[in-house]
Amino acid sequence: MPDRFELEQLVIDDSFISYCFRRNEADILFWENYLRQHPEEAATMAEARELVMGITLMLQQEPAEENPAAPVVPLRAGSLKKIMAIAASVVLVGAAAFFLFKPGTTTAPGIAQAAEEQLVYLTAMAEKKTVRLPDSSTVILNAGSKLTVNKAFGRENRSVCLKGEALFQVEPNAGLPFIVKVEGYDVKVLGTVFNVKAYPEEKKSETSLISGKVEIYLRHGVTAYKVLKPREKFVIRKDIRPVDAAGEAKNSKSARVADVLPLSYNRKNVNLETAWSENRLVFEDEAFGEMRVKLERWFDVNIVFEDQMIEQYRFTATFEKENIVQVMKALQASYPFTCRIEGKTVKISHQHSRR
Numbered sequence: 001m002p003d004r005f006e007l008e009q010l011v012i013d014d015s016f017i018s019y020c021f022r023r024n025e026a027d028i029l030f031w032e033n034y035l036r037q038h039p040e041e042a043a044t045m046a047e048a049r050e051l052v053m054g055i056t057l058m059l060q061q062e063p064a065e066e067n068p069a070a071p072v073v074p075l076r077a078g079s080l081k082k083i084m085a086i087a088a089s090v091v092l093v094g095a096a097a098f099f100l101f102k103p104g105t106t107t108a109p110g111i112a113q114a115a116e117e118q119l120v121y122l123t124a125m126a127e128k129k130t131v132r133l134p135d136s137s138t139v140i141l142n143a144g145s146k147l148t149v150n151k152a153f154g155r156e157n158r159s160v161c162l163k164g165e166a167l168f169q170v171e172p173n174a175g176l177p178f179i180v181k182v183e184g185y186d187v188k189v190l191g192t193v194f195n196v197k198a199y200p201e202e203k204k205s206e207t208s209l210i211s212g213k214v215e216i217y218l219r220h221g222v223t224a225y226k227v228l229k230p231r232e233k234f235v236i237r238k239d240i241r242p243v244d245a246a247g248e249a250k251n252s253k254s255a256r257v258a259d260v261l262p263l264s265y266n267r268k269n270v271n272l273e274t275a276w277s278e279n280r281l282v283f284e285d286e287a288f289g290e291m292r293v294k295l296e297r298w299f300d301v302n303i304v305f306e307d308q309m310i311e312q313y314r315f316t317a318t319f320e321k322e323n324i325v326q327v328m329k330a331l332q333a334s335y336p337f338t339c340r341i342e343g344k345t346v347k348i349s350h351q352h353s354r355r
Contacts, residue, residue, distance in 0.1 A: 010048035125300035
């Protein structure tokens with residue numbers, strides 16, 4: 001396969017069409033990996049996907065990703081490829097894009113926003129990336145993160161969407177507030193330094209303020225829910241909703257799911273919330289089970305605990321340039337456990353286990 005794909009190549013590629021409909025795990029993995037390696041191709045891939053999905057909708061076919069359990073009834077490969085090839089050639093002269101995706105055209109739910117309206121920045125596992133936005137604000141993306149930026153950013157708005165973790169250093173602009181949208185709430189700022197951690201797979205989301213001032217707006221609210229001061233963080237559990245103005249889960253008298261807490265520092269006065277941006281992997285009295293997600297993301301590995309009791313071991317440590325083997329050896333100095341590394345899988349068991 002070529003290193004780069006043009007639009008007309010994508011829309012007639014069987015593997016890419018399969019990826020669009022989420023039909024085959026191997027195709028999904030291939031194109032997701034391609035996007036991680038070539039984030040600059042995100043716009044082309046999004047445009048090609050919209051073309052594939054749009055043509056299918058016109059042919060009254062139901063996209064598989066809208067209902068993964070529903071059977072897919074594809075066109076014959078030859079006829080589908082012919083249609084896609086014709087559409088791709090039309091796109092090259094601009095007519096199909098205008099017809100299918102012009103403003104005001106009705107599209108089915110789930111169809112992505114037009115590619116020309118957004119920029120997407122991605123980081124793979126074990127990768128960090130610094131992004132400079134059009135307004136000169138700086139974003140450092142942690143591993144396994146996605147930042148979506150509207151192309152009107154800096155002119156009509158300063159709104160971004162985040163899945164994952166990022167450290168923001170925002171340039172002041174009182175007339176155009178900077179807004180970070182994450183699952184469940186928005187963070188509104190004028191000019192400040194703050195960290196947002198909102199990985200979809202984690203139960204908690206945090207916004208940590210280093211300097212300046214930010215306002216937290218719950219997605220269902222119209223006024224500021226919380227105003228953070230420097231060295232404070234907003235923490236919300238994502239697995240319980242909705243939240244009322246007191247930070248309580250509605251219809252519940254005891255489950256407090258949102259709060260404002262002080263930032264965390266270790267004995268050397270290192271801020272735990274932002275240490276990652278300085279390439280420091282810091283654990284402060286954390287259980288091994290809680291450390292697993294950070295370690296997996298930091299080193300791009302899969303950790304398997306073969307003994308449940310080991311997940312309760314607690315560690316305080318700081319790592320900077322160590323690899324996963326060196327980290328495991330350092331942790332073994334505190335507790336007796338056996339570590340076996342097989343490719344990207346790290347299997348951990350009690351030292352006396354016979355497995």
